[in-house]
Structures are given as structure tokens and as C-alpha cells.
Amino acid sequence: MRTRIYNARILTMEPGKEVFKGELCIEDGKISYVGAERSVSGNTAGEAAGGPWDQNIDAQGNLLLPGFKNAHTHSAMTFLRSYADDLPLQEWLYNRVFPMEAKLTPEDVYWCAILANMEYLTSGITANFDMYMKNESNAKASVDTGFRTVLCGSINDFGGTVEGIEEEYLHFNQYHPLISYQLGFHAEYTTKRETLEDMAALGQKYKAPVYTHNSETEGEVQGCIERYGTTPTAFLNGLGMFDFGGGGFHCVHMSEEDLEICREKGLWVVTNPASNLKLASGIAPIAKMHKRGIRLAIGTDGSASNNCLDMFREMFLVTGLQKVACKDAATMDAMDVLRMATAGGAGAMGLTDCDVLAVGKCADLILLDLNQPNMQPVNHIAKNIVYSGSKQNVKMTMINGNILYQDGKFHIGVEPEEVYARVNESIGRMKKDA
Secondary structure, three states, X not given: OXXXXXXXXXXXXXXXXXXXXXXXXXXXXXXXXXXXXXXXXXXXXXXXXXXXXXXXXXXXXXXXXXXXXXEEEOHHHHHHOOOOOOOOHHHHHHHHHHHHHOOOOHHHHHHHHHHHHHHHHHOOEEEEEEEOOOHXXXXXXXXXXXXXXXXXXXXXXXXXXXXXXXXXXXXXXXXXXXXXXXXXXXXXXXXXXXXXXHHHHHHHHOXXXXXXXXXXXXXXXXXXHHHHOOOHHHHHHHOOOOOOOEEEEEOOOOOHHHHHHHHHHOOEEEEOHHHHHHOOOOOOOHHHHHHHOOEEEEOOOOOXXXXXXXXXXXXXXXXXXXXXXXOOOOOOOHHHHHHHHHHHHHHHHOOOOOOOOOXXXXXXXXXXXXXXXXXXXXXXXXXXXXXXXXXXXXXXXXXXXXXXXXXXXXXXXXXXXXXXXXXXXXXXXXHHOO
């Protein structure tokens, strides 16, 4: 499949490169050209600049940029959207979430993950870093819909084994080009020390990064200090957990020592501002982390705690909350936040071929409609994305060169009505059995 997108404004997200007018060409899912618009001979759809092309897309002056990378998700938790709201984290997790999750079947996870993928597409998200259960169903949902997913291990004392994580690591990293896998566990506070030590050893065996929920609440940090005499970050680092990198999701309550460990080890911090606000967990010190050179990305978390899988809302919250917390309207520049949502997320997920728009990279990209009131005037297009952009601006979402969402319609091999019916059937059954 050869595709040419022309008459576009393009933001590649490469360092130092500004928005320019030009075209982008795709061959077999990879970007083959991105640059100034080339001369057109014959002016026919099949012969335009470097053709013949299977499809020519007139961007009509709208903006092409890399797709957003949702660097922390629990996709199949769409079944709990608005089911366990307005509760503190521990009560929410132990009394509402865990009991319902125990009723999930593989088929439930499949359809709930497809629902999440649909919502990601409407928000310009082209890949997610998913930490959940029944990963075979999750992976199949992504492959069947053409979505890109990085799976993350999630064992804890309630389920799973280190041996199982190793099997998944080997299995899913050769499963399908759209699927990959990173080592991980749920959290320090849900996982006994013996298991954590074995997870650290597994990371060392494969020289692989390890990821986990980290320092999301004050209570979590205090509990670790009571158990081990130190913070979760320092404790896990002392086990050798981060000898080959990795990172933490949330990282709201971090000590100076924690931040220095993140910097020294090159760890990724994935912030989830909407979820942390809704669960009253706090505001992560992202501006401080950014100044230290800590690597940063953004996630939505799951639908049970957010409840919206919307990268536009997350981007605005990242910068807005830091301005308030630091009492400095100049902190966390919108361009830095946009990098977190694109190239930053790709780095955290190990998707080094999906970070920017450049020759040889995967054609995971979005087209944003600038001909909307919220994007006018075009004083600074990129900052408009963070400060005034919304899902309504997502005109097209493409993954691996395939258009999966365009002008409000999905092209994922299944009709939305079937997905909605399946998900509502699942939650109806589980609530009836409660």
C-alpha cells in the first residue's frame, strides 16, 4: 500500500523542527518521504509526485503529527466506567474494582479492550502501554482492530507468577508486529518481597526495563517506609529492579532521593493527572522532574479512575496543574508537554520507531482539523493543540499506514454498535451476579 498525504502542515516532533508545509509518503506501513511538497507531473491521482500511489489524501492545510502515545492504561477497565466513582483509592480498588475484575472472562476483556481502542483512536492515540489481565484477549483485540499495544506485566499477590511473566515476555514479543511486551508488576504494596526480588532478577536476566505503579499515594509511600525503612523507589532500586531501566506510573509523592534515582537510572515517569485528581492522590512534581532531566510521558490510566481516555485533557492538566503547583505561569511549556505525549510516550514504551515523523519510521500519525473555532487563529499551532485542542479536531488516525478512524467513522473491522452491545452485556451480567 502506497499513500501520499499532501497539502499538509507537518509537525514531525523532531528536536528543533518547526511546523512546515509539505507532504508525507508511506510505503508498506513506513514513512518513505516527509518534506516539502514535490512537483506533480500529470496531476492524476496515480501519477502525483513519486507515484503511482494507491491513495492520495489532500490534507487541506490541516496538521499532520505523530500520534499520541498513551503510556499508562488499563484498557479493558472500560467496563467499570462510572461504576466505582467518588471513592478514595484503597476503597475504590479493594471494595469495588477487584471484586468486579474477578468476574471478567477472556471474551469480556476482548470487547472491553476494543471499546478502549476506539476511544483512543478518537483522541489521536496510536499506541497504548497496557497493564491488565488476560493478555491473550487484549492482544487479539488490538491485532483484530489494527491498533498498536505494548503489554506490561501486572502480577501481584492476588494473581500471576514470575514464571508466567517470563512466558508472556517471550510470547508477546514475537506475537505480531503491532504487539510488544515489557516486564512489570502491579505495585510494591500489592507484591511480596520474594516476588519483587524474582522480578528484579528477571529484568537482569533479560537486561530489560521493569515498570510498576509507584508512589501514587502518601499512604502507599508511608506503608513501604514502615515495611522496609525507605520509599518504594529507593527500595525497588536497592533490589536491582531498575538496573536496565524501566519506570513508574503516577510517581506523585517522590522524595529528593527518588528523583535522583530516576535521573541516574534513566527511568521513565508516566504521569496520569486526571486519574490522580479524581482519586485525590495529589499532583506529581512534573516541573521539578523536567528541570532535573528526568524522562517523562503521559497516560490516561483506566476508565474506572479517569473516566475519559482523552490525551487532550491530560496534556492540558499536565501543564495547568504544574503552573498552579509552582505558582509560575511560565512553567511546563506546552511544547514540552506535547513531546511528553508523543515522543516521550514512545520512548517509555520502547517504540523507538514510532516517536517522530521521519523516513523509516512507522506511519503512526494523526491529522488534526485546524478549520475549527478552537484552533483559530493560528498564532502557534502546536500550542493550540495543548491549550485549546480537543477530540473534535481529530480528523484522521492512522496506525502502521492504515486509516482506522476518519471523519468520525471507524475502520476497524467491527461496527461500533456491536462493540457497545457486547460491553453492556458483560457489565450487565457482572452486576447481576454482584
